[in-house]
Amino acid sequence: MxxxxxxxxxxxxxxxxxxxxxxxxxxxxxxxxxxxxxxxxxxxxxxxxxxxxxxxxxxxxxxxxxxxxxxxxxxxxxxxxxxxxxxxxxxxxxxxxxxxxxxxxxxxxxxxxxxxxxxxxxxxxxxxxxxxxxxxxxxxxxxxxxxxxxxxxxxxxxxxxxxxxxxxxxxxxxxxxDAAEHDSYTAAISHMPFLAAAGLVNLVGTSSGWREMSRLASSGFQDTTRLAGGGVAMHLDICRTNSDSIIGWIDRYQKQLSELRELIEQAGLFDERGRPKPESLSEPAGLEQYLKEAAETRERWQASRQQVQLDERSAGVxxxxxxxxxxxxxxxxxxxxxxxxxxxxxxxxxxxxxxxxxxx
Amino acid sequence: MxxxxxxxxxxxxxxxxxxxxxxxxxxxxxxxxxxxxxxxxxxxxxxxxxxxxxxxxxxxxxxxxxxxxxxxxxxxxxxxxxxxxxxxxxxxxxxxxxxxxxxxxxxxxxxxxxxxxxxxxxxxxxxxxxxxxxxxxxxxxxxxxxxxxxxxxxxxxxxxxxxxxxxxxxxxxxxxxDAAEHDSYTAAISHMPFLAAAGLVNLVGTSSGWREMSRLASSGFQDTTRLAGGGVAMHLDICRTNSDSIIGWIDRYQKQLSELRELIEQAGLFDERGRPKPESLSEPAGLEQYLKEAAETRERWQASRQQVQLDERSAGVxxxxxxxxxxxxxxxxxxxxxxxxxxxxxxxxxxxxxxxxxxx
The missing domain is CATH 3.40.50.720 (NAD(P)-binding Rossmann-like Domain)
Known part of the structure; x- marks a missing residue:
């Protein structure tokens, strides 16, 4: 053979x-x-x-x-x-x-x-x-x-x-x-994380304060942007052959960010111009709910992933x-x-x- | 004392x-x-x-x-x-x-x-x-x-x-x-990575395909979204006391994503409705440049961070x-x-x- x-x-x-x-x-x-x-x-x-x-x-x-x-x-x-x-x-x-x-x-x-x-x-x-x-x-x-x-x-x-x-x-x-399902799902859980990371890096990298900011960036920045550090040729091919799925997810991601923006505005102690706002006018419940939901979804996923890995490792299962x-x-x-x-x-x-x- | x-x-x-x-x-x-x-x-x-x-x-x-x-x-x-x-x-x-x-x-x-x-x-x-x-x-x-x-x-x-x-x-x-400088810089290199991660998690977590998608999510998704998995109370406080800086960075991040969206549309082999586009009409150079810039910025930062850590570890330096x-x-x-x-x-x-x- x-x-x-x-x-x-x-x-x-x-x-x-x-x-x-x-x-x-x-x-x-x-x-x-x-x-x-x-x-x-x-x-x-x-x-x-x-x-x-x-x-x-x-x-x-x-x-x-x-x-x-x-x-x-x-x-x-x-x-x-x-x-x-x-x-x-x-x-x-x-x-x-x-x-x-x-x-x-x-x-x-x-x-x-x-x-x-x-x-x-x-x-x-x-x-x-x-x-x-x-x-x-x-x-x-x-x-x-x-x-x-x-x-x-x-x-x-x-x-x-x-x-x-x-x-x-x-x-x-x-x-x-199905191939279309595959391309849509991987656009969400693989291609979007890469693009979100590349966007974050260029967001800070092109800003005038990057030289000073880069001193402050720590392990959180490091992990969140890891994917953006390489694999350009591979990801270029991915974007080209999955452009429509990815664009659909970018649009939905932008909506998430707009929702977050609004929730932060409601929760904030500053108005958009940086003027202090009385604490009584700040409404943090919506933002708290949004962040909690993300944390819980992430934790559930992590736990099930660890369970799968555990199952794979134990012989006979x-x-x-x-x-x-x-x-x-x-x-x-x-x-x-x-x-x-x-x-x-x-x-x-x-x-x-x-x-x-x-x-x- | x-x-x-x-x-x-x-x-x-x-x-x-x-x-x-x-x-x-x-x-x-x-x-x-x-x-x-x-x-x-x-x-x-x-x-x-x-x-x-x-x-x-x-x-x-x-x-x-x-x-x-x-x-x-x-x-x-x-x-x-x-x-x-x-x-x-x-x-x-x-x-x-x-x-x-x-x-x-x-x-x-x-x-x-x-x-x-x-x-x-x-x-x-x-x-x-x-x-x-x-x-x-x-x-x-x-x-x-x-x-x-x-x-x-x-x-x-x-x-x-x-x-x-x-x-x-x-x-x-x-x-x-300066405190204002600090709040703007940390919004960019610390608070934005957290929010980008939370947004990614809720993007996929609220989608109808999440049950199937979650099986496909791997180490890239894991690292990119790590920050969203906890620290809700801390990040809620951060968002409340730095709302205006964060909102400014969300707006700039949305611009980065819009730029990426346009470059992917140019580079793609599909039109927005998923119909194949002739390869001769696809222009990948702009997207390639964008991704390269992100990879290089990320690599330079990573190298300088490792250098600093190395310097700290070697006695006498x-x-x-x-x-x-x-x-x-x-x-x-x-x-x-x-x-x-x-x-x-x-x-x-x-x-x-x-x-x-x-x-x-």
Missing amino acids: RISIIGLGLIGGSMGLALRNWAKTEEGQSANLELVGFDAKGKQKALADKMGIFHRYTNTPMDAVKDADIIIVATPVMAVRDTFEDIQNHLKPGAIVTDTCSTKRQVMAWAKELLPTTVSFVGGHPMAGKTASLEEADANLFKGCTYCLMAPVGVKEEAIETIGRLVTIFGANPYFM EMPSNKELRSNYTRMLFGSLFTRRKPGQDDPNNPPGSNPSDRK | RISIIGLGLIGGSMGLALRNWAKTEEGQSANLELVGFDAKGKQKALADKMGIFHRYTNTPMDAVKDADIIIVATPVMAVRDTFEDIQNHLKPGAIVTDTCSTKRQVMAWAKELLPTTVSFVGGHPMAGKTASLEEADANLFKGCTYCLMAPVGVKEEAIETIGRLVTIFGANPYFM EMPSNKELRSNYTRMLFGSLFTRRKPGQDDPNNPPGSNPSDRK
Whole structure:
């Protein structure tokens, strides 16, 4: 079995390492895995080679996908179109292609437009939440993370199950959703935090007092703006391929800030010109309620996140849907016991609408 | 020498611990320090007592300030007015009062209005960047942090120098500035990050997709929104006593977000309704520039912050202004060798405008 990874950054490299580990397991040995790597930059290939990740490296993406059973495209979003164009005439019939990009509608559209009907495409996005380089590749990067999967209408169930199994090999939890939903949700919980941070940095960085202010900025500023400190190329691609969702969330964020502004005006002991206002005219209840709501939502989320991480760490505890899927996938991956069970069927953890087979 | 601390939270407790350590030094022993603690909540006093922080505790703020040489008011901002009213007729002539609140104009106004002319007031604000409880009090909490000091026009230089020396005993770096400047700067680098985080949390928390989104939120969301997870009472007070500065910064932040929105619209591959736009009509250069500027500003700030922390840690390296001030304060604090040198005089590290004596 041949798995090829195109794009050897943190994600592609970490997947390679996870697959190398899996290859040593009983299941992996019987799969007789060959791992092939390609990156447009020779430097990346040399580094991956030094790290001993892949069995071999190719000089072109065309060579990389030749006879491959699974192809993982782990390039930046805006490079996916060219990659699909490069490989479209070199894919083995029956091959399964997936990607790892942060935005999905555009990638799904390119796949539909450019990949031949003889292959299957399932979109993927690991919520590993880290921007770093190949040097920091880690076989455990995806352990316990939610891994979004987008199955186009009509794609073979075998392809869905194979990619689902691949995700569990990475230690992640497959989470099927629709591409538009994905792009809207990630715009809110991932792209907006980045943009809010970049906006904050430029707000203070372009102000005349920045030289003095920067001395006062402390750990709160540091954490809130962390995302803005890097990953420009990646986020530029994200903004380009998810512009409409992001703009919708910016508009809603502006409304939140306007509401906050009004509540602060009501609660304040100063009027807008900085003139003192009698304390009796100040009404802090609305602002208090707003801040409390944020604190409680944040705390609940943090607690559930910690619970999930705890569950992942304790051996034997597994998400039920995952366990169900896993046993299925294991049988399926090597074609021995493939059943026509739909993923998520009779599964209370996959409510209607979260499963692509419901939409057919 | 008697130092009294009113308000036994993380800040008051940590200052007590730092002073207990200092009392064991040669200089501290000759000062014959007595540390007195008061908190309106008996629970806080009992906990401080269990932690062995203060020599004794009083039942009223009036008793706490009796015969005290230095009084540190470390209560929440909105409790300062009542505290000043309570203690105003019980202060020893010549006593020096300071505070630790996050906003300064209101506190300076209350001090001017309520404290007798027989005592000196110097406002203070340690940029320790942490909201936590007395349990986590730490003698080293202020080590290396910038400690803003606000000296009212006409205050005795002896008071300025005594409080400056106190700050160096905490291991912090005294930084003189004007109260309005302080409130504007901290609104930008401290209060805005908190409000941006609270706005982000309520943005997603009130959305219909939050249940599904929350599964996708990862470490980026976690760090960006950390501040919103607590400290509601403290931030409510901050917003009330700094409403006008904060509102000014919210308006400017909204402008940053509007600029970002426009740049994303230009760079996007979708129009506002989600319809694909030809790549040739997309112009990403402006957005790229915006994001690069944020990343570079953030990186420069981070590097300079790490440099400062490194400098603080390496023994023997000291901010020159600090060293200069320290030798002066040491002589001054016990009245033996008091000189009339102004703080920051001939000091290249205290440029004009950062020193209150320049404004007289």
